[in-house]
Amino acid sequence: MIDLRVAPVKRGQPFDISVNGMPVRAYPGETVAGVLLAAGMNVFRKTRETGRERGQFCGMGVCYDCLVDVDGQRSQRACMTACKPGMTIEVPALSKDRAE
Amino acid sequence: MTTQQRPPASTDVLVIGAGPAGLSAAALLSDAGVNVVVLDENARPGGQYYRQSRLAGSLPETIVGPSQEAGRDLIGKIKADHATISTDTLVWGVEDSKTILYTQGGHSGRISAGAIILATGAHERVIPFPGWTLPGVMTAGAAQTLLKAQGILPGKQVVIAGTGPFLYPVSTQLAAAGAELAAICELSRDRFWPLRVKQPYRHFHIYREALGYLARMRRLGLHVSMGTSVVEAVGDVALRAVVVAEFDAAHSEIPGTRRTIPADTLLTSFSFVPNVQIARLLGCELRWDPVQQAHFVKADGQLQTSREGVYLAGEIAGIGGHRVAKAEGILAAASVLEHLGHRLAPEAVQKREAASRTRSAGRQFAHHMLKSFALKPKIFDLTKPDTIVCRCESVPRREIDYHAEMWDGAQRAVKQCTRAGMGRCQGRMCGFAVAQLVRRYCAAADSIPAPDTARMPVKPLALREVAPWLDPTQGGLRPTDQTP
Ligand SMILES: Cc1cc2nc3c(=O)[nH]c(=O)nc-3n(C[C@H](O)[C@H](O)[C@H](O)COP(=O)(O)OP(=O)(O)OC[C@H]3O[C@@H](n4cnc5c(N)ncnc54)[C@H](O)[C@@H]3O)c2cc1C
Ligand code: FES
Numbered sequence: 215m216i217d218l219r220v221a222p223v224k225r226g227q228p229f230d231i232s233v234n235g236m237p238v239r240a241y242p243g244e245t246v247a248g249v250l251l252a253a254g255m256n257v258f259r260k261t262r263e264t265g266r267e268r269g270q271f272c273g274m275g276v277c278y279d280c281l282v283d284v285d286g287q288r289s290q291r292a293c294m295t296a297c298k299p300g301m302t303i304e305v306p307a308l309s310k311d312r313a314e
Numbered sequence: 315m316t317t318q319q320r321p322p323a324s325t326d327v328l329v330i331g332a333g334p335a336g337l338s339a340a341a342l343l344s345d346a347g348v349n350v351v352v353l354d355e356n357a358r359p360g361g362q363y364y365r366q367s368r369l370a371g372s373l374p375e376t377i378v379g380p381s382q383e384a385g386r387d388l389i390g391k392i393k394a395d396h397a398t399i400s401t402d403t404l405v406w407g408v409e410d411s412k413t414i415l416y417t418q419g420g421h422s423g424r425i426s427a428g429a430i431i432l433a434t435g436a437h438e439r440v441i442p443f444p445g446w447t448l449p450g451v452m453t454a455g456a457a458q459t460l461l462k463a464q465g466i467l468p469g470k471q472v473v474i475a476g477t478g479p480f481l482y483p484v485s486t487q488l489a490a491a492g493a494e495l496a497a498i499c500e501l502s503r504d505r506f507w508p509l510r511v512k513q514p515y516r517h518f519h520i521y522r523e524a525l526g527y528l529a530r531m532r533r534l535g536l537h538v539s540m541g542t543s544v545v546e547a548v549g550d551v552a553l554r555a556v557v558v559a560e561f562d563a564a565h566s567e568i569p570g571t572r573r574t575i576p577a578d579t580l581l582t583s584f585s586f587v588p589n590v591q592i593a594r595l596l597g598c599e600l601r602w603d604p605v606q607q608a609h610f611v612k613a614d615g616q617l618q619t620s621r622e623g624v625y626l627a628g629e630i631a632g633i634g635g636h637r638v639a640k641a642e643g644i645l646a647a648a649s650v651l652e653h654l655g656h657r658l659a660p661e662a663v664q665k666r667e668a669a670s671r672t673r674s675a676g677r678q679f680a681h682h683m684l685k686s687f688a689l690k691p692k693i694f695d696l697t698k699p700d701t702i703v704c705r706c707e708s709v710p711r712r713e714i715d716y717h718a719e720m721w722d723g724a725q726r727a728v729k730q731c732t733r734a735g736m737g738r739c740q741g742r743m744c745g746f747a748v749a750q751l752v753r754r755y756c757a758a759a760d761s762i763p764a765p766d767t768a769r770m771p772v773k774p775l776a777l778r779e780v781a782p783w784l785d786p787t788q789g790g791l792r793p794t795d796q797t798p
Contacts, residue, residue, distance in 0.1 A: 220491045223465040224371025243357075243368035248464040256449040256469070256578075257552050263708035267551050269449030271705070271743075273456025275355060276437045278738035278774070279447075279705060293456075296357060296368070 216254030229299040234308045240297040247273070247280050247292035250305065258282055258292060259306040267307060282306065320418060321400045321425050325351040327650055328414065328427035330405050330592055333361020334636045335628025336433035337388050338643030339650075342662060344393035346651055351425060352397065353416055355404040358463070360385045361435050362455065363636035365462040377490045378462050379483065381636070388640075407770035407783065408595045411621050415770075417779045429623045429650045432593050432611065433643065436586035436629035439746050441689075442703045442711070443696040444546040446582070450553025454484040454583035467493050469579030473556040475499040475544035476583035478687045482527040484581065489534040496575050499558050501565065501693070503541035507686035516675040519637065545572065545696060547580050556580050565690035585687065587746055588630045594768035596624055602762045605684050606633060607750065609765040616649040617642060625650055633684060638676035641669035694750055703751065704744040706737020714751050723756030725749060725763050738774050741766055 219225075225241040231249065232238070240249045247270045250258070256269040258280055271279040273293050280292040283304035292303075327343050329336045332354035343350040352359070358366040364385025367373065372382055392399070400418065407415040413426045438453040445451065450469060454476065457468040472493045474485050477500060485498050508524065511517060531538075539558070545567060546557040560571035590600065593611040599620035600609040611619055611630045618625050627646040628639035648658055648666040658666065697703060699712040713732045721727035725748075728734065734748050735741030741748070749763040771780055 218467040218469070220373065220377070220461070220465045220467060222377070223367070223369055223373050225465070226370035242370060244464050244466075245368070248460060248466050251460065251468060252464075252466045258449065261708050264702075266447060266708075267449050268447060268705075269552070270452060270456060270460075271447075272437060272453050273459045274437060275773075276739055277705060277743050294355075294357075 218252045218254065231297050231299070231301040231303060233303045234305055244297050245293055246282060246284065246290075246295045246297055246301075246303055249297055250292065255305065257307045319398060319400060320423065321351045321353060321398055321403065321416070323424070324426040325349050325398075326428045326654060327351075327431065328353070328425060328429075329431045329433055330414070331361065331433035331435055331628070332356070332359035332399055332401065333433060333435045333628060334363050334385075334388070334639040335435070335643040335646075336361070336431065337364070337385070337392065338640045339431050339433065339627055339647040340397050340399070340643075341388060341391040342644050342647035342665065343650065344396040345391075346656060346659065346662065347396060348651065348654065348656065350397050351427070352399045353403045353405055353425075354399070354401050357402055359389055359399050359401060363639070364388065365459055367465070368463045369465060373462070373465050373491070378487055382462065404773060405592055406772050406775060406780075408592070411596055411624060414592070415783065417775060420776065420779060422775075422779045422782065429625065429653055430596070431643075431646050431650060432596075432598075432619070432624065432626040432630060433628045433639075433646075434589040434592055434630050435639075436588045436633060437742060439584045439587045440582060440743055441584050441693060441696055442701050442744070442747050443544060444698055444701050445549065445553075446547055447702050447705055448547050448549045448553045449551070450549065450578055451547050451580045451582070454480060454581040457579070457581050458484050458487060461487055461491055465491075467491060468581070469577075470494060471496050471577045472579040472581060473497045473499070473544070473558070473575055473577045474581045474583070475501075475542075475556070475558065476581075477501040477689070478583065478585050479524070479683065480583050480585075481538070482524075482531065484583065485536055486527055486530045486534060489536055490530070495536055496577050497542075497556070497558060498536060498538045499542040499544060500538050500540050501543045501561055502687055503561075503563055504686055505540060507683070510686075511679060511682050513678070517679050520679055543567075543693075543696070544580060544582065548574070553578055553580055565693040567695065584689065585684070586629065586633050587742070588633070589742075590630055590765075591740075591768045591772040593619065593624075593626065593630060594765070595770060595772070596621055598624060598626075600765050603632065605681070605688050607689075608746065617646040618649060618653075623653065632677065632680070634676050634680040638673055638680065641672040641676065644669035645673060691750070691754075694747070697747065697751070703747055704732070704734035704737060706739050706743070707733040709734040711751065714748060718752040718755040721755075723752050723754065723761070725752050728752050735766070740769065740772070
């Protein structure tokens, strides 16, 4: 398992979120993009125009490249969305034939 | 002091942006007993430089440096009984020059204030090159934010490329946190720019900070390749390698110098672009900065914008760094206190004098620095005909060139024909590059691109968030006709 979290920081009690049906570990305060990147998943979606992959780019809510579905709401910025226990995330790049 | 709560319907002073500028303004105002509300889109106050951890704890100073601690100190100085900091709160529009619209938790609201301080800061400037849309390519700020706020590395093997002093904190922080820095590429060849600053004795703090970074870099075994830039990001689905090459002083690639570096992460940083949208909606006049090739918000000696009662502080006035931003927060707050008819306490007068010195020295230094790292037109040879320029609408350079030629470099026409800059980010990412590519086709070589029109909402929102402000007869939001 890839984990890109840096060791020396207090993170609190982990919980699971669901990413396209798979449980993925998250810590309180982490963003959806943070959790995905920490697990080595940097491909979030494909564009409608060219079908090419995109992931986190600006990391601060400006570029809208990091769009994923959060609890059924489409096209949310993964880099600005805080994870909550039980949250369901659909990463469009992991679902077949989906472009954003 | 409370954060994350819903702001009240009105306040004495509204500060937009909780970075160094907004926070230092709030500290002085709340200390003077004036009610102040600070709104920020981020989950935690701090802005860019003071970026705070979102986790239960924070990374040690040995990794992130002194900025988080300094931010905590400043936040601690804001007096709870007079200040509210509402985070996760995006300002998306204005109703009139004293009332702004925000959304928090999916619900919009309005807040009116006796005076407004705009401290909306800046985001990173980007240059399009082949492969830059691949996952794994990010701004340097994205990686820094991920590390400082969440203690997460963007990848394992990292290449950093760009220009300017921001490369140094990012690379030291990532390396100290355990990332392998495969290369640090600085486009400029000029190592000696700091030695040409006039009145160097005024910039003691800056030199000390810079020497600190250099010492840390030496300890971490980091080496900066000068006169080097990324030319291509390579990968099928995500980044696999980065092609870099050497560049001359005119920012032309030197033939035969390309080399390929395996990497899963590429971070780029080409200076910053100010967030002027809210200022534009308020009708504040802008000024064109020929060095940064960008529009900043104009202000007078009191830091009042062209709109009465609307003040500013920090990066939206000009890229100046964290010291200038903090000093301007104090100056703007002092001006606002006088505007509201308060007498400044002796301590506040002292603070203002010290801030005024910091600001003028800092702006002088920044001007010299930005000139030393100014991009030369040749750098846009990085953007090939089929390179995507506008990420949102996937518009390649070829289309922009085609329409720019047809419309003699008319920015607006090119945008309308290509949709470049009209997507979700509203041109915040590609705006600089599009303007630079299009102006090449203007008859007058020194023509100044027209600033983008600011639209409400300044970022995409759900319909329910803007519904109360929709005007069916306009087929959109009610227009504010205050743009100059
Ligand atoms: C990624 C990055 C890294 C940087 N690192 C350094 C560094 O190491 N050293 C240095 O000297 N300078 C650095 N800078 C420059 C930096 O911007 C300043 O030094 C400093 O943070 C500026 O302070 P500020 O208060 O003007 O703006 P910022 O710190 O940018 O704060 C502005 C705040 O306004 C908020 N905001 C903007 N628009 C809205 C809106 N519509 N609604 C709600 N909130 C809004 C933003 O969320 C942000 O928190 C960096 C800049 C960036 C972008
Ligand atoms: S990465 Fe740019 S908005 Fe999320």
